[in-house]
Every structure is written in C-alpha cells, then in structure tokens.
Amino acid sequence: MPEIIVTTRENDEVNLEVEVGISVMENLRDGGVDEILAACGGCCSCATCHVYVDEELMELTGDISEDENDLLDFSDYRKKNSRLSCQINMSNELNGLRVTIAPEG
Amino acid sequence: MNEKVDILIVGAGQAGAQVAISLRQGGYLGSIMLVGDEKDAPYERPPLSKDYLSADKDRERLLLRKMDFWPSRNIDLWSNKRISAIDSDKQTATTTSGEVIQYQELIWAAGGNARKIPNQNELEGVHVIRTIEDVDCLRDELVDASSITIIGGGYIGLEAAAVLTKQNKKVTLIETQARVLERVAAAPISHFFQDEHAKNGVNILTNTSVAKIVHEDNKVSKVILDDGFEIETDIIIVGIGLLPNQKVIEDAGGRCGNGVIVDEFCRTSLPHIFAIGDCACHPNIYAQNQYLRIESVSNAIDQAKTVAGVILNDKKPYTALPWFWSNQYDLKLQTAGLNHGYDETVLRGKPQTRSFSLIYLRDGQVIAVDAVNSVKDFMAGKKLVENKICPDVQLLADTDIPLKSLL
Numbered sequence: 001m002p003e004i005i006v007t008t009r010e011n012d013e014v015n016l017e018v019e020v021g022i023s024v025m026e027n028l029r030d031g032g033v034d035e036i037l038a039a040c041g042g043c044c045s046c047a048t049c050h051v052y053v054d055e056e057l058m059e060l061t062g063d064i065s066e067d068e069n070d071l072l073d074f075s076d077y078r079k080k081n082s083r084l085s086c087q088i089n090m091s092n093e094l095n096g097l098r099v100t101i102a103p104e105g
Numbered sequence: 106m107n108e109k110v111d112i113l114i115v116g117a118g119q120a121g122a123q124v125a126i127s128l129r130q131g132g133y134l135g136s137i138m139l140v141g142d143e144k145d146a147p148y149e150r151p152p153l154s155k156d157y158l159s160a161d162k163d164r165e166r167l168l169l170r171k172m173d174f175w176p177s178r179n180i181d182l183w184s185n186k187r188i189s190a191i192d193s194d195k196q197t198a199t200t201t202s203g204e205v206i207q208y209q210e211l212i213w214a215a216g217g218n219a220r221k222i223p224n225q226n227e228l229e230g231v232h233v234i235r236t237i238e239d240v241d242c243l244r245d246e247l248v249d250a251s252s253i254t255i256i257g258g259g260y261i262g263l264e265a266a267a268v269l270t271k272q273n274k275k276v277t278l279i280e281t282q283a284r285v286l287e288r289v290a291a292a293p294i295s296h297f298f299q300d301e302h303a304k305n306g307v308n309i310l311t312n313t314s315v316a317k318i319v320h321e322d323n324k325v326s327k328v329i330l331d332d333g334f335e336i337e338t339d340i341i342i343v344g345i346g347l348l349p350n351q352k353v354i355e356d357a358g359g360r361c362g363n364g365v366i367v368d369e370f371c372r373t374s375l376p377h378i379f380a381i382g383d384c385a386c387h388p389n390i391y392a393q394n395q396y397l398r399i400e401s402v403s404n405a406i407d408q409a410k411t412v413a414g415v416i417l418n419d420k421k422p423y424t425a426l427p428w429f430w431s432n433q434y435d436l437k438l439q440t441a442g443l444n445h446g447y448d449e450t451v452l453r454g455k456p457q458t459r460s461f462s463l464i465y466l467r468d469g470q471v472i473a474v475d476a477v478n479s480v481k482d483f484m485a486g487k488k489l490v491e492n493k494i495c496p497d498v499q500l501l502a503d504t505d506i507p508l509k510s511l512l
Contacts, residue, residue, distance in 0.1 A: 032170075032177065034130050039402055045430040045432075046403075046428075046430075047484075070480035070481045070484060073484070074488070074509075
C-alpha cells in the first residue's frame with residue numbers, strides 16, 4: 001500500500017497508508033487527520049481541505065482547475081505548492097508524497 | 106439498563122458527529138456517547154440527492170469517518186437507537202428500547218424528518234430524500250420506472266430532477282409557488298434554474314398543486330393537479346421541506362418554535378441541554394438577530410464547534426457566516442450569507458453565459474450572494490458580507506471590476 005507523510009498543524013508528522021483511486025482528502029479523513037474539515041465533502045465548493053504538497057511532486061498531483069484556483073486565491077495562506085486535497089486523486093506515483101495541512105482561513 | 110456518560114449527543118448526523126470530533130480534537134477526556142436512529146454510522150447527506158442518487162458515489166464514501174474511527178477516539182456510537190424522553194432535572198434520557206442514560210451535558214442534534222404528503226405512508230411509489238435508506242429504496246424502484254413526478258421546487262427536488270432527467274426518465278416537477286426556489290432565492294436565480302431544467306427536458310409546472318394521487322392496489326399511478334391536469338407517474342418524490350425534530354425537547358419543557366429555541370451559544374432553555382444543526386432555531390447575526398433555522402452543512406459544523414467551545418471552556422458565540430451549495434447538471438450554485446429582508450438585488454454578469462451572480466442588499470449593505478459557476482464571486486461575496494460592505498451598485502454589476510476590489 002502506498003504511503004503519504006502528513007505534517008499536521010501542530011507540526012506532528014504522521015505516516016499514512018493510503019488507498020489509491022480516492023482523493024488525498026478522503027485518505028486524510030480516513031486516516032484520522034481530524035483538522036481536515038472538508039465541509040463540502042470533496043465537490044470543490046469550499047476551501048477547507050487546503051494542503052501544501054511536495055514541490056517536486058506538485059506536477060504529479062494534477063492540474064489545478066479554475067474553481068480550485070479561485071478557492072485557493074482567497075486563502076491568506078496560499079503558497080505556490082498549495083492544493084485542495086479533495087482535488088488530488090491518490091495514485092501509485094504519489095507514493096511518499098509529503099502533505100502539510102495549511103492553517104485555517 | 107442504566108448508562109452514565111459525560112456528554113450525550115442525540116443525533117448522529119453532520120452536527121452530532123462534529124461535536125464529538127471537535128471535543129476530542131480539543132482534548133476533551135470525558136466519556137462521549139453518540140446516539141443515532143439510523144443504522145449507518147454518521148454520513149454526509151448532501152450527496153443523497155446528487156452523486157448517491159445517481160450511484161456515482163458509493164455508500165462507504167458517504168461516511169464522515171470510517172467505522173473504526175469512533176472506537177479509536179473513544180466515542181461510544183449507538184446506532185438504531187432513538188431517545189424518546191428527557192428528564193432535565195434528573196439529567197437523564199430514555200431510549201425507545203428502555204435504556205436510561207444519565208448525562209452531564211446533552212446535545213440535541215436530532216435534525217428532522219422530511220415533510221410528507223397526507224397518506225404518504227400507505228402508498229407505494231412515494232418517496233422522500235433524507236436518509237441513505239430513503240435513497241436506497243428509491244433507487245431500487247427507479248430501475249423499472251420511466252415517469253417521475255417531483256413535488257416541490259426546492260433544492261432537493263431540483264437536484265433530484267437533474268439526476269433523473271440525465272437517466273432519461275420523464276420528469277415532471279410541481280411547485281405551488283410562482284417559481285422554483287421562491288423561498289430561498291430571488292427571481293433571476295429561479296428563472297435561470299427553471300430554464301436550465303426545461304432545456305434538459307424537465308417539465309416544470311408552477312402555480313399548481315396536487316389535488317389527488319390516484320393509485321392502483323396502493324401503488325401510485327397518476328397525479329391529478331388542482332386545475333384537473335393529469336400526469337401518469339410511476340414514482341413520486343416529495344421534497345417539500347423538513348419538520349424539525351423537537352418534540353422530545355418540547356415534552357421536557359424546553360422552549361420551541363420553528364425548531365428548538367437556542368441562544369447564541371446554542372443553549373436551550375433547559376439547563377445542560379444544547380441544540381444544534383437543522384433543528385436549532387437560533388438568533389443569527391447575519392439576519393439582524395432574527396430567530397431562524399438553517400439546514401446546511403456549514404451551520405451544522407459551526408454550531409457543533411460553538412458547543413464544543415463552550416464545553417472546552419473556550420466560549421465563543423455562534424457568528425459564523427452561513428454558506429451553502431447546490432450542484433445541478435454542470436452548474437455549481439454557491440450562496441454566501443442570508444438574504445432575509447433584502448430590499449435590492451444586483452445582477453452581476455449574464456445568466457445566458459451560465460456564469461453570473463446575484464447580490465442581495467439591505468439598506469445598501471451586501472447581505473448575501475448567490476453565485477452560479479462563479480467561485481470568485483462566491484469567495485469575494487463571503488468577504489463582502491462578513492465585512493458589511495456597502496458598495497456602489499454600479500460597480501457591483503460591472504464584471505470588469507473584481508468583487509474583491511470592492512472590499
């Protein structure tokens with residue numbers, strides 16, 4: 001099973017075994033990372049699953065849609081490696097991905 | 106059987122689940138029991154009229170947390186149990202199966218039941234969309250159905266219409282008001298959605314209501330409208346609102362109106378009892394402190410966090426900005442704020458382009474935004490509402506000027 005390495009807001013590092021074919025957000029939620037709110041359930045309507053991903057693997061996480069870009073644009077904490085984790089489909093290529101939970105807001 | 110818990114949460118929907126999660130996240134160490142009357146563990150309801158109805162999302166993916174989450178957080182999840190009485194002096198709650206639970210704090214997050222039409226329970230082929238079980242049952246019958254009648258042009262009815270017309274069903278939607286979404290949105294939004302549904306083959310009939318449902322052997326066969334118009338139908342879906350679950354609180358002596366009355370900390374009139382989510386009638390700062398109920402995920406989550414804060418000695422009133430979304434076809438409607446008491450609307454962009462927004466003002470102040478396929482306007486709209494901005498309406502309507510710049 002592939003893994004992702006998660007850094008929480010409290011700066012704890014957790015290794016999570018993940019399921020391929022569902023989103024990174026769902027994997028975070030299923031893995032007990034409770035600070036991921038994901039209020040809209042993954043339909044790209046809120047911005048409560050904001051994460052920072054490995055810059056080297058950013059390209060492999062897929063394209064950012066216009067909606068995702070607009071949602072991220074309003075975050076005070078957007079960085080160039082920002083993604084909404086509900087929009088990243090977990091694949092084998094992303095094994096070992098480092099994900100940091102962005103601050104709320 | 107007697108149980109003793111520190112926190113008893115009644116209702117295992119979005120709000121109930123979130124209180125339990127937030128309490129543990131905040132380091133709460135006492136015992137937590139989460140009692141729900143459905144057989145499923147806490148799950149998301151919004152997909153029920155969208156991806157779950159269309160079978161694009163399976164049951165397991167609706168769960169808010171995996172089954173093993175609840176025991177791992179030491180949250181005692183009781184499914185298939187209903188609380189039928191509360192004694193607020195003794196601080197006990199009793200289930201329909203006779204268990205008595207002693208609590209320190211009780212959180213009433215019991216949601217509500219879909220409003221039904223008279224005699225609905227006796228008829229086969231008449232459905233509501235509120236629970237997974239409702240939709241499983243509906244989906245089973247849809248296999249052999251070709252004509253569907255939807256009663257009610259609210260979000261549930263419209264979302265179901267979008268899913269079913271895409272499955273090549275013949276869909277008729279009946280709305281008693283002059284337009285769909287009349288209760289929640291202004292006319293330009295209603296007319297836009299009516300046109301979109303018409304283009305997709307949904308027959309929307311407004312200003313009319315059902316006079317009679319004809320059935321054969323208790324199975325629906327025909328709907329007769331008040332003007333005599335007849336519609337052959339295999340299935341009826343009733344989407345006419347929610348009845349808040351408040352009777353147990355009322356019987357216990359708690360103040361109720363349109364829901365369980367709570368203050369800005371979600372406290373009911375009874376000691377040690379809070380109410381949150383769909384059933385909580387609360388004063389909302391975005392509606393000039395009018396008491397109202399909000400049926401949305403954001404309200405459920407934010408009120409849950411308010412109560413968790415009170416219990417964790419981090420007391421902050423419920424002041425979160427309400428927001429909401431609805432997906433129909435390839436249309437994403439997002440709403441920020443509450444439009445109660447608006448006296449002016451500004452249309453921003455052209456509905457024909459399928460990307461526009463409608464801004465609601467009261468005394469010149471932006472109080473709500475309905476954004477259709479315009480995430481930018483939704484996000485900027487949230488900020489305009491939160492910051493009580495009173496912009497020049499000419500600028501609001503000008504799509505060359507980003508809403509963000511009016512902050």
